[in-house]
Amino acid sequence: MKRDDFSWMIGGVQGSGVDTSATIFARAAASGGLHVFGKREYYSNIKGEHSYFQVRVSKGTIRSHVDTVDMLATFEEETIFRHALEVRSEGAIIYDPDQDPKRLDQIPTVEANVRAALNAELSKAGLSADVKGIVELARRRGAHIYPIPYNTILKDVGAKHGETSLSALQRMLNVVAVAASFALLGYDEEVVKASVRNHFRSKPKVAEMNADAVGAAYDHVGQKYAGSFSYRLSPMKSTDVKLFVRGNTMVAMAKELAGCRLQTYYPITPASDESEYLEAHSEIQLDGAAQGDPQASEVAAMKKGSIAVVQSEDEIAAVTMAIGGGLAGVRSSTSTSGPGFSLMAEGLGYAGMNEVPVVVTLYSRGGPSTGLPTRHEQGDLRFALHAGHGEFPRFVLASGDLEEAFYDTVRAFNYSEKYQTPLIHIVDKALANSDSTMSALDPTKVKIDRGAFLNEITTAVNGEFKRFQHTPTGVSPRAPLGTKGGVNWYTGDEHDELGHISEDPVNRDYMMEKRMGKLDLADREIPISERVNFFGPEDADITVVSWGSTKGAILDAMEWLKQDGITVNFIQVRLVNPFPTEYVARLLSKAKRIVGIEMNYSAQLIGVVRERTCIPIEQLVVKYNGRPMSSEEIYGALKMIYEGNAPKKLVLKHGA
Amino acid sequence: MKRDDFSWMIGGVQGSGVDTSATIFARAAASGGLHVFGKREYYSNIKGEHSYFQVRVSKGTIRSHVDTVDMLATFEEETIFRHALEVRSEGAIIYDPDQDPKRLDQIPTVEANVRAALNAELSKAGLSADVKGIVELARRRGAHIYPIPYNTILKDVGAKHGETSLSALQRMLNVVAVAASFALLGYDEEVVKASVRNHFRSKPKVAEMNADAVGAAYDHVGQKYAGSFSYRLSPMKSTDVKLFVRGNTMVAMAKELAGCRLQTYYPITPASDESEYLEAHSEIQLDGAAQGDPQASEVAAMKKGSIAVVQSEDEIAAVTMAIGGGLAGVRSSTSTSGPGFSLMAEGLGYAGMNEVPVVVTLYSRGGPSTGLPTRHEQGDLRFALHAGHGEFPRFVLASGDLEEAFYDTVRAFNYSEKYQTPLIHIVDKALANSDSTMSALDPTKVKIDRGAFLNEITTAVNGEFKRFQHTPTGVSPRAPLGTKGGVNWYTGDEHDELGHISEDPVNRDYMMEKRMGKLDLADREIPISERVNFFGPEDADITVVSWGSTKGAILDAMEWLKQDGITVNFIQVRLVNPFPTEYVARLLSKAKRIVGIEMNYSAQLIGVVRERTCIPIEQLVVKYNGRPMSSEEIYGALKMIYEGNAPKKLVLKHGA
Amino acid sequence: MALKLSDLKTSAHNDWCPGCGDFGILNAVQMALAEMNVDPSNTVVVSGVGCSSKVPHFIKTYGVHTLHGRAIPFATGIKLANPNMEVIVEGGDGDGMGIGAGHFVNSGRRNLDMLYIIHDNEVYGLTKGQAAPTLGLGKKTKSLPSPNINQSINPIMLAMASGYTWVARGYSYDVRHLKDLIIKGIRHKGYAFLDVLQPCPTYNDIQSKEYWAGEGNLDAAGKQLPRTYKMEEAGYDGVVHSDDPAEVERKVQQAMLKSFEFGDRTPLGVFYQNEFVSTYGDRLAGHSPSYKTNPPAAQEIALPDGAPLANISRLLDDLKV
Amino acid sequence: MALKLSDLKTSAHNDWCPGCGDFGILNAVQMALAEMNVDPSNTVVVSGVGCSSKVPHFIKTYGVHTLHGRAIPFATGIKLANPNMEVIVEGGDGDGMGIGAGHFVNSGRRNLDMLYIIHDNEVYGLTKGQAAPTLGLGKKTKSLPSPNINQSINPIMLAMASGYTWVARGYSYDVRHLKDLIIKGIRHKGYAFLDVLQPCPTYNDIQSKEYWAGEGNLDAAGKQLPRTYKMEEAGYDGVVHSDDPAEVERKVQQAMLKSFEFGDRTPLGVFYQNEFVSTYGDRLAGHSPSYKTNPPAAQEIALPDGAPLANISRLLDDLKV
Ligand SMILES: Cc1ncc(C[n+]2csc(CCOP(=O)(O)OP(=O)(O)O)c2C)c(N)n1
Ligand SMILES: Cc1ncc(C[n+]2csc(CCOP(=O)(O)OP(=O)(O)O)c2C)c(N)n1
Ligand code: SF4
Numbered sequence A, B: 001m002k003r004d005d006f007s008w009m010i011g012g013v014q015g016s017g018v019d020t021s022a023t024i025f026a027r028a029a030a031s032g033g034l035h036v037f038g039k040r041e042y043y044s045n046i047k048g049e050h051s052y053f054q055v056r057v058s059k060g061t062i063r064s065h066v067d068t069v070d071m072l073a074t075f076e077e078e079t080i081f082r083h084a085l086e087v088r089s090e091g092a093i094i095y096d097p098d099q100d101p102k103r104l105d106q107i108p109t110v111e112a113n114v115r116a117a118l119n120a121e122l123s124k125a126g127l128s129a130d131v132k133g134i135v136e137l138a139r140r141r142g143a144h145i146y147p148i149p150y151n152t153i154l155k156d157v158g159a160k161h162g163e164t165s166l167s168a169l170q171r172m173l174n175v176v177a178v179a180a181s182f183a184l185l186g187y188d189e190e191v192v193k194a195s196v197r198n199h200f201r202s203k204p205k206v207a208e209m210n211a212d213a214v215g216a217a218y219d220h221v222g223q224k225y226a227g228s229f230s231y232r233l234s235p236m237k238s239t240d241v242k243l244f245v246r247g248n249t250m251v252a253m254a255k256e257l258a259g260c261r262l263q264t265y266y267p268i269t270p271a272s273d274e275s276e277y278l279e280a281h282s283e284i285q286l287d288g289a290a291q292g293d294p295q296a297s298e299v300a301a302m303k304k305g306s307i308a309v310v311q312s313e314d315e316i317a318a319v320t321m322a323i324g325g326g327l328a329g330v331r332s333s334t335s336t337s338g339p340g341f342s343l344m345a346e347g348l349g350y351a352g353m354n355e356v357p358v359v360v361t362l363y364s365r366g367g368p369s370t371g372l373p374t375r376h377e378q379g380d381l382r383f384a385l386h387a388g389h390g391e392f393p394r395f396v397l398a399s400g401d402l403e404e405a406f407y408d409t410v411r412a413f414n415y416s417e418k419y420q421t422p423l424i425h426i427v428d429k430a431l432a433n434s435d436s437t438m439s440a441l442d443p444t445k446v447k448i449d450r451g452a453f454l455n456e457i458t459t460a461v462n463g464e465f466k467r468f469q470h471t472p473t474g475v476s477p478r479a480p481l482g483t484k485g486g487v488n489w490y491t492g493d494e495h496d497e498l499g500h501i502s503e504d505p506v507n508r509d510y511m512m513e514k515r516m517g518k519l520d521l522a523d524r525e526i527p528i529s530e531r532v533n534f535f536g537p538e539d540a541d542i543t544v545v546s547w548g549s550t551k552g553a554i555l556d557a558m559e560w561l562k563q564d565g566i567t568v569n570f571i572q573v574r575l576v577n578p579f580p581t582e583y584v585a586r587l588l589s590k591a592k593r594i595v596g597i598e599m600n601y602s603a604q605l606i607g608v609v610r611e612r613t614c615i616p617i618e619q620l621v622v623k624y625n626g627r628p629m630s631s632e633e634i635y636g637a638l639k640m641i642y643e644g645n646a647p648k649k650l651v652l653k654h655g656a
Numbered sequence C, D: 001m002a003l004k005l006s007d008l009k010t011s012a013h014n015d016w017c018p019g020c021g022d023f024g025i026l027n028a029v030q031m032a033l034a035e036m037n038v039d040p041s042n043t044v045v046v047s048g049v050g051c052s053s054k055v056p057h058f059i060k061t062y063g064v065h066t067l068h069g070r071a072i073p074f075a076t077g078i079k080l081a082n083p084n085m086e087v088i089v090e091g092g093d094g095d096g097m098g099i100g101a102g103h104f105v106n107s108g109r110r111n112l113d114m115l116y117i118i119h120d121n122e123v124y125g126l127t128k129g130q131a132a133p134t135l136g137l138g139k140k141t142k143s144l145p146s147p148n149i150n151q152s153i154n155p156i157m158l159a160m161a162s163g164y165t166w167v168a169r170g171y172s173y174d175v176r177h178l179k180d181l182i183i184k185g186i187r188h189k190g191y192a193f194l195d196v197l198q199p200c201p202t203y204n205d206i207q208s209k210e211y212w213a214g215e216g217n218l219d220a221a222g223k224q225l226p227r228t229y230k231m232e233e234a235g236y237d238g239v240v241h242s243d244d245p246a247e248v249e250r251k252v253q254q255a256m257l258k259s260f261e262f263g264d265r266t267p268l269g270v271f272y273q274n275e276f277v278s279t280y281g282d283r284l285a286g287h288s289p290s291y292k293t294n295p296p297a298a299q300e301i302a303l304p305d306g307a308p309l310a311n312i313s314r315l316l317d318d319l320k321v
């Protein structure tokens, strides 16, 4: 396996700007035309716990993180202790030599078992349990150590700008770490400065001071370490790198495009970022036809609209408000994660019973219960498929990467509205909180399909409209509340065509078949291309079945395996319900060796595949330690399986 | 198929005493040593809608209802219209000839489509759409018609007792209908009178008057119709008929026996009856050892205890209160049905995460959403298996009849406490609301197993107790809140052995494996006999797979099929999670023709069987019109399948 | 064309018990809507689950019979989506202040322009008469095997504490007065709460029609004194007349104190009314002006060929590398 | 053996932000428990989810950190099961009066003998500073992109409307006074509610430590006037001294009126205290006397060989045919 990308990591105390530095690093790389993939890890904490950011940079497409750290940038002690030994041989560690005396036992945020393990390693090596010791151990293991005198650099820069406040200077630590990293990599100084200036553009003085800090760091590295690090990073002229995005934002933008005009939410990690983005962008430009067509429709030209974004009192209210919006004919959605979704089960059933379109974006995080609120897991699939008592139709759609999350969001509203059925869109936390460069998005590729949506009622009898009228497809024309020409009713009870309560057994059979039959209809109508991705050769040594955010790591691993002569193909299920049974069964029946890969304990999708196809899938690769799967891990796992050395349930364990 | 039982039906307006008459009828039959099975159907309404009760009586064991009506007792018009045509040829209809002029179009509670169908039949037959017409139609179809002049009889009885109030007399209508029925059947008059006296024992005057009404009805029938009806019912000397019970009550009693001392509930049909029974019996005699042993332990002798029964503000509170009780070391439970259970998903996950024993009794009714609150369905199985985000262990146990519900309730608490895991006990509404005679229950057969329950903490270090200590089995000794000798913590977050929050990936893996591994442990430890019932010959023409309340109807149908030379065996899954995969797979692999029978749309258990065993089960018999399956329906369905005439998904439709 | 009462009746069969107080409330709502000549297809009645919550099926406007305890958030979603619709919420006391209490309190913070009517019968009717949150401690209705072991909630006080800007009480057998209150509640610009005393003859033999009529409450001459009276007739003025905070505070306090009267002299009428509080719609529009001019339900989202109307290029610009 | 403060400290790492008001509340609770010399293994601190709800991990009694908004029902279950345990509930304002408002209101109807402490920081701390139900309309904390569009709830008023029998307010930086209030709240026989003003320096720059200390609130002489004062010192007496209903009503009303004071002169201390209301435990025992003498957690349920102790033969007798 030969990686030709570069993996950079920065860490620090939560709230001290780790995010900012990573963003500056990533944007500076991206603005040089490089592909970037960033992954953040943090505790469920506001300030004080350790957090770190890993940024992978490459000239070619990348879609995942790796375990290897090529360069670790630090400016405080905890990051050194936690990550120094992850740096590969010949990799680099940037650190502040002033930290040398800091002792491991002075850091209360390090877990007892992590501390014990480090202490053991250090004492085995005869080293002291302080920064000096750990840095020395890393050096012995082959890392290049780059001490950077942060304070001297900062004081000099401060002096130039008349800034003496220690805390103001400290706020530039990140930028110095980033700049020192780039300097070691020989990356274009001006690109970095431009990136820094852009980041601080709202505060010009700060921007200039930070740009100077970049210069100072470059100067220092140039003087002391010129050419000492072998990996070089340089901007590329033209690539398809156009955007730098994060999962939540992709979904939010797509909701506006899809015509979502009511978003409800109750704060929860990692979902609320999406709603807060929408709140901040709730005025919507409605001249969208101009996107594709310069002769935009006059109706729309220059008109503005609004998305109502509402913080509710709980998730029961969030989902039922959204259903209310759906009843009123407005594309409505709510975003949440596990605990909130658990409170939505009853509401979902109501939407199913009353054939109300509503989209629930489920940002899946580490469960069960409060679980690991800021960590990763694909643990909610089975619950999404069965949430709510009784039987009602629902769509479950799971996206695998940021671009998919964008287009799937629009499809989510289309499916939901066309089939008048609630839809759960699973975006796992590894997507929601990862950043990535990508090529441009094309809003003109998107079509809105509202299905049998009436603007006026013409079929009312005596003013009463049959909302649930018998039709051959099971889909009845739908008039929003407020439509002129008639009225109708809704009830959570079984009901007749008008929406009135009915306990009649004949009507009951009809209504059950009407509702559930819509899933069969959707199964027939929605093209396979929107439901399953199939990658790799038809005929391969290994067939991988997976879903959601593991997609990127699997695709990256597939390329490495190909270099090793192992061919892999990959069935990525996106629309889990209605399940594309026939297509998947056909692919699986041709497979030589099937491997289920999931970021959960019980391989939930594989259970669904077994249930639907009755094809046994015995080989599993799972991970449930709260950390996402890396491409390296998947590469290793598939290789082991190929070589016949893997247990039936291979549990991946990497992560800090 | 030859039935040698008798099927009697009575109907009337909700709130007018239909229940009372059926109970008197059933108890009179049971006190004559006959086996009785009763089934009630009613609307989600307090007063005014139609309800009816079907009571099946036999000399041998019966476990289900049938569709056929042998005798219909009525005293008002709606019952005649709704049920007269259900009476079999040579069956009997008792009615009040004063009703003759009542017209169908005067009854607003009859659904439009039911009315239309009746009108069509009547007009086809050239009959008027009134009671007279429908009775005539029934007569033409072979029913014996027995007009009973209720008012004359009642007035005579009233006169004797100085009772002239019309409403007081009307209250005896039921008893007259019951007595007329028994008189036609030639049943012992004194047994009926004794039963009536017993029923009204708290009001001696009313009791006497009603007993006289029985006599008057017997006299009338004796004079007018002596010997005219061919079926005879007579008391038997000694049988094993000992108790006459209803599902809710069985569960409630078993909870007290099992040591449940906290029951929380939010009112909901059909669950609240159980809690109300417990509320009314909250003082508990603790000399239980005396049950088996006359030399009862002195500790317990004559001591009394109490079960706290609490009406909560909602089901979220109900389940979390019960979990609180579980944490405090008290066997705790809550009872609900679908809508309430939907609100419990988050709480269940907390119990799973924190290894808290708690029992949720789920009375499954017609869904989805508010659905058919007083009707039948087995629609919640999949939800029970997957309720709650993330992955945590849970037991799902489903009882098939009243006796099973009793013993299973005790086991529920044992499993839950021994494996420190929440348990969902599904008792479908067809059980909860059916009445049946049964042989005596034996509380001494019951054992309580609290598992690793500590009364004192001896292993605390510095006062801190490792509640989640690493152990080989995954089960850690559990000390309730309040135990002396140390303290510990609980959190919905992933936690360490003390119960403190931990995001460490190594600890996480351990804890996930500890929790989920308990299901594997239970799978190894719990004997198959407690998990699956297998009925019939090893080698049979048809193998039925089912669960829950369909048990009785399947067993009854099996006997009839045997008479026809068709052999059937039956796998009744009781413990659906952990699923007895190996055992079921072994039985299925020997099966000639597998039929899944379920009272839901999507054959939920069959999905589970497919998922676990990968054995395809293509032939289904399902019912989802809100009415339970009768033994006749199942008989017919299996026969059709045997003869090769059935569609893959055979939908049963009987019911009113 | 004036709306007639009969225009508001539906074909659905009403299955409330004979003599149920719900009938009076239903009539009053229909009378109010007729008198206001509302457009039925621009009006929606939203309810929870319970006997009372079947009410939308009997009114020929749009009707949404939702989930137990969730009438308010459903209605909130409808109103947010279509602020120009007339939204009336109805439900039981268990529905609104038992399982729904969280929404009751928090929706008070929003001041959406709708009316919420609670059918206050002190029991859970549809589940056979368990104690509702309004039943007093120690009270034993005929449906209860033993006296109620919970204290009761005072709906008026709770509404005041929650921030409703119009708070009133009516009685289901005083249909005309109730109708007038409903009209006022609908006309109020903001969130209106109307508690209606509703006898449940089947389960509640305490707060019965006879009780409110004054049974056992005799004056010196032995004449029955009704247990309700009209506050306004007794000189009470609950209306906030200026937006001076001192006046607002005074009126809030007055309403809270008034809410203590209950039982032998139970006030009917408007406890509190404040038209000076911005509605939630106003506040949303403060943030996004188009919410007023082009609210969600009025917005087109696509051209006939399905091309989306929202132009997100400015959002994409922010993400350009 | 007297309990020392250090005996109540745990090994768990505390990760609140520097300067967080939660520290003061934690200290006050520990001081109160030490002063009362409670038995840690007979005491439990139950919380919801939020920054504040991490508190049980830092107190060496039993600790149950539950679900967001559900601290009260969990605690209720514990107390019902083991009425002899000391149960203290803590949590955030979002936890208690946002998602948990339904339990807040309905648990007030029970009067279980426990203390509920709300950390009132007007924001949702752990989810990064969204508005909590106590943040006023139009207020813009540094964490909010635009001013709050919801009205606020007054916790004291809500607690009074819900029927709590002891209602007080403390301030997290007045640890000694707070400690005394906690002791009183624990000693109160019935359901006690303690609202604690808790600065969140990270997200709420309005209700800050400086604000409460009187920043910008100057007297004529330019001296800072603290924004809190102690009611009792100002002659306020919230205690109900006799069970005369008139006295009770007067004290309830007095507390409700007092709760209007907020901002520049915010009262601390006990608004209301009534020891004359039966507790829920008493009421259960009224129905089933053994609840007192042999409560659930004290009951043996089986003999050592597993034979059940409950004798259900009388129940079975009722079912004999
Ligand atoms: C989540 C849920 N829990 C319980 C129920 C059962 N349920 C139906 S109506 C009702 C109470 C109705 O009481 P109230 O709201 O006072 O209305 P009323 O019948 O008195 O008009 C309950 C508990 C339900 N439908 N949903
Ligand atoms: C059901 C559910 N919804 C949302 C969340 C996310 N969440 C965690 S803490 C919190 C708010 C905390 O605010 P507050 O209760 O005021 O406590 P504080 O952090 O301010 O102390 C929320 C919404 C959750 N854990 N569970
Ligand atoms: S039970 Fe009570 S509230 Fe319900 S319909 Fe009957 S009288 Fe009305």
Ligand code: SF4
Pocket (backbone or CB within 6 Å): A046, A047, D015, D016, D017, D019, D020, D021, D022, D051, D052, D121, D125, D126, D199, D200, D201, D202, D203
């Ligand atoms: S965010 Fe606020 S409440 Fe939370 S720990 Fe920090 S300062 Fe305290």
Ligand SMILES: [Mg+2]
Pocket (backbone or CB within 6 Å): C050, C092, C093, C094, C119, C120, C121, C122, C123, C124, C125, C132
């Ligand atoms: Mg009610």
Ligand SMILES: [Mg+2]
Pocket (backbone or CB within 6 Å): D050, D092, D093, D094, D119, D120, D121, D122, D123, D124, D125, D132
């Ligand atoms: Mg808070």
